[in-house]
Amino acid sequence: MKNLIELQHASKHFGGLKAVDDVNLSVEEGALHCLIGPNGAGKTTIFKLIMGIYPPTTGKVIFDGRDITKMPTYRRVREGISIKMQIPGVYLDLTLYDNIRIAVQKYVDYKQIPAEIDRLIELVGIREIGNPLVRNMPHGQQQWLEIAMSLASKPKLLLLDEPAAGLGPEETEFTANIVRRINEQGTTIIFIDHDMDFVAQIARRTTVLHYGKIFAEGTFEEVHNNQDVVNIYLGKV
Amino acid sequence: MLNSIFNYFYQFLDSFSFLILAVAGLAIIFGMMGIINLAHGEFIMLGAYMFTILAKASVPLFLAVILGALFVGMFGYVVDKLVVSRLYGRPLDSVVATWGISLLLRQGILILMGPSLPGLTTPLGTFAVGESTYSVYRILLGVVAVLVLVGLYFLFMHTKFGLHSRATMQDNSVAQSLGINARRMYSTTFMLGSALAGLCGALYAPTMTITPTMGQAFQNDSFVTVIVGGADPLVGMALSGGVLGVIQSALSLLFGTFFGKMGLLVVAIIVIRVLPKGFSGLVEKHMVKGKR
Amino acid sequence: MKTKFKDAITTENICAVLVLVFFIAYPIISSAYQTLNMANFLITVILALSLALIWGYTGIFSYAQAAFYGIGGYTYAILCKNFTDPALTPLFLIGGVVMGFLVALFLGYFMFYGGVNDVFVALVTMCFTLVLETFLAQTAGSEWHIGAAQLGGFNGINAVTPLTIGTFPVKNLALYILALLLVIGIYLAMRIMEKRNLGYCLLSIRENRTRSEMFGYNTAFVQMMIFAVSGAIAGLSGVLYTSWGGYIVPSAVGMTQATMPVVLVAAGGRKNPTAVVIFTLFYLSLSQKLAASGSQYSLVLLGLILLLVVLFVPKGIIHSLFEIIDRKVVLPLKNGKAQAGGAAE
16 A cells, blocks of 8 residues: 655744754555544644645655655645644534535635535535534534535545544534544545544554554554554653 | 944934833733723823823922822722723723823823923033934933843842732732632732833933923834734843834934834734744743753 | 525515615616716726625625725726727727736735735735826826826826717616616625525635635635635726716725715625615715815715714624614514414415
């Protein structure tokens, strides 16, 4: 299986702070890969590097065999990378349909927009929500809406930043099903989360970050049973 | 030769002090709250009017300046309580609202006090270097500008208020969770910024005609200085005033005052393109790097 | 089909139709002088709509509309002075519009590709307008000319040929009709665009620019282009004004002139072009009456309106009225009809 996305010797420094420190990360096509680590370990920063929100201080980002380090964000999205943000990145003052419409309209013909909106609602399973103003939707529903929107570009790679954050057990399971479904349809997924039950349900490969560096890597079981990993979460390292 | 150097230095000091005194109030408010006070020029105008009225009533000039500044500070407090405080977090709306205030002030003063006020002559006389004469007062203004910078430095770096200000500027929510009352910070800052505007007006009053629209001349330049300086009211502002002062004085000497003013704008547009956060952004990068 | 028509019955649309009827009837019921006066109001409506397009739809707050207005006007005047054949004036109109577009494109490129954010756009555009005005006011000497056109400093350029089609000068009623057609055209273009992809694209930029980048929108490019288009529309307004009055002066680019569209759009309802048109009409008529009795107070009124609207009716007075009437009157009526109509839907 070839690598869909690679970070090669990627670093991101903010003044004196090394948020990401010489990271070499590869994710295979079709993977369901998880990034975990204590707060401030650099996980969201890595996502931002992949999205091109800012350039790496050093190193490269390779996507589908192409060096995209200098590519602006909007081009990366059109190349096939998509993201669901940590704090829901939805248009709060618009309706659910308008939100999806905005995400969708660049990727289908004008006449097919209503059908496409429908398809995404179906895919994520949010039909019961109807069409409220997004501001009035509870947090969980906003998360699912954003996932639907992030799928509009039919991405090869989907980044999910804390998809289970703030969700109860039923909602978490619902989300896990969505993520699995999307992955089965061929989308490579990298996600960040702190909810270990959620991660356990779906992650196949896991990378642990600590102080901006890769601390451990392997299947979820390997990482989960690694005493050193437990220690960094408990603050012993 | 020495004469031309002094001539140039004088021009530079003139530009520099004008920019610093004009921008100080605006920069502090912008740095703290992200609000551009479009009535800034009118606050300066109010300071000039207050000073002139007091000076004509035989109040000693030095006192008239202080009182002018204080008056505008108080006025700023009222404006904040009535208007600005409702617009925290809505920077574009505050731009429109303060523009409304600016209109009200300009027209209000025009209606109340007529199209102009008989002013004072520049005090302290002149001195000569070589064949040219220079105004002592303008040298004094240069000194005051430097004192204002130094004073602000001490205020922000060595007082509790300053510490709280910088914390609120950096990260509002964190500062609040540490017990800093952000609203009070904002109000006090707005008052301070207004007082500085009043100070500028009072100081420059003897050198200008006192009209309701006199604030505009200050406003244009201070906006450019804020653009170039960025959000840091200390270093950004000082650097900006310095650089723009050099450019403006050089262009004025070579091509005339008009080109001096045009030069400011061109620089502002270039700086924005190259340094979107102004000089403050540059400083941030270097200062934090330096510490490591 | 039936539901679409029913959806189209909103306070806004009803008012738009009423206003259209008013404009069509106006020359019939008014004197020639009043009609010419109203033509001037329509020209200001065009300027206001140009700001509504970028501020209301896209979230770009610009003080430079007056600058592009002036650039359009001056371009037209300069061309008229250099090429005196009146039959060429339609070309000069296009010239003014194109100049407005190009200068705005240039400024837009500098700002949006430089990552200049919202408040700074306001500052930069303000500076731009100020310097343009200062520059134009300084051009009194005879050395300031472009070809045969003296820029004229404070006095500007006078005795400008009015727009002429063939041998027919577009004045009075003809100018009114032209201005009205342009307003209708721009208004309709904006309303139609709202529901199409471009409208949603602008909306996404207004609501959350950085997030829209991550949905694949090239936001810098879109902002630059829409800014250029609004510059073209503002330039059009400037050309028409210059043709209407026969002159253009630096104060047309001044801060007072720059305030006007901001007030009109902010107080009317920047996201709603119908509200902007209605409020502009209302405000210009009112301030003209006030000016007749003592112009000092009209500016006070302006300032007060701005202040009160931003504080208490930030959506805009007319826009808020539309929503209130919709909620309290139109919607209940529509629902009442549906219940009475039974299963027809």
